[in-house]
Amino acid sequence: DGGITQSPKYLFRKEGQNVTLSCEQNLNHDAMYWYRQDPGQGLRLIYYSQIVNDFQKGDIAEGYSVSREKKESFPLTVTSAQKNPTAFYLCASSIGLENEQYFGPGTRLTVT
Amino acid sequence: GEDVEQSLFLSVREGDSSVINCTYTDSSSTYLYWYKQEPGAGLQLLTYIFSNMDMKQDQRLTVLLNKKDKHLSLRIADTQTGDSAIYFCAEIGGSYIPTFGRGTSLIVHP
DSSP: OOOEEEEOSEEEEOTTOOEEEEEEEOSOOSEEEEEEEOTTOOEEEEEEEEETTEEEEOTTOTTEEEOOSBTTBOOEEEOTTOSOOOEEEEEEEESSTTSOOEEOOOEEEEEO | OOOEEEOSEEEEETTSOEEEEEEEOOTTOOEEEEEEEOTTSOEEEEEEEETTOSEEEETTEEEEEETTTTEEEEEESSOOGGGOEEEEEEEEOTTOSOEEOOOEEEEEEO
16 A cells, blocks of 8 residues: 555653654655644744755754655654754655645654 | 734534634735644644635635735534544745644634
8 A cells, every 4th residue: 555654752861862753655756745744733844855866945844854865764853952843744756846745644743 | 923813712513504703914925725623633724715716616615815915714513522632724925935824723613
């Protein structure tokens, strides 16, 4: 089955630690995205990538980093510099930037 | 920047029609989307409409687009309790990066 997987579903970390969220897709999509969702809020774009080895900052990139070494994978690292990291993180992919996005199931990160 | 606005809540009785509204500001929008999010899950693409269309129907879903007023609506016929979820409107314009609304929580009462 084709789709997008995110792991783990729930993640707990202590303040001051970096943490990496996984996102994998087997849809052969070129573009991939990371969003953050807070209660009662819409989706805010963190980073996106149009193609392997290239990525762009979104609206709230500070405190986050990404890599795109393979077409299928777009991991997100939440660094200790991110002031409010507790949130629901969603990964998405699309054929190209102008196409509809397909979302993974999300990872809920809690930092205490 | 561009903006997408939705009302936050809608409550309907099972069997009635639901209409979820959305307004946007980007005059160069090319595609407009509706997504559904169930609790604790990712977003599921429901339907989309091209900006040169004014209506699209897909089973119980009807999308209406008024491009002049930049108004998009999603009508769900014969609403069921399984339709209870958050519905997001999104648009893609010249920047090719979608802008999402804050989502409308649809509550369906038996």
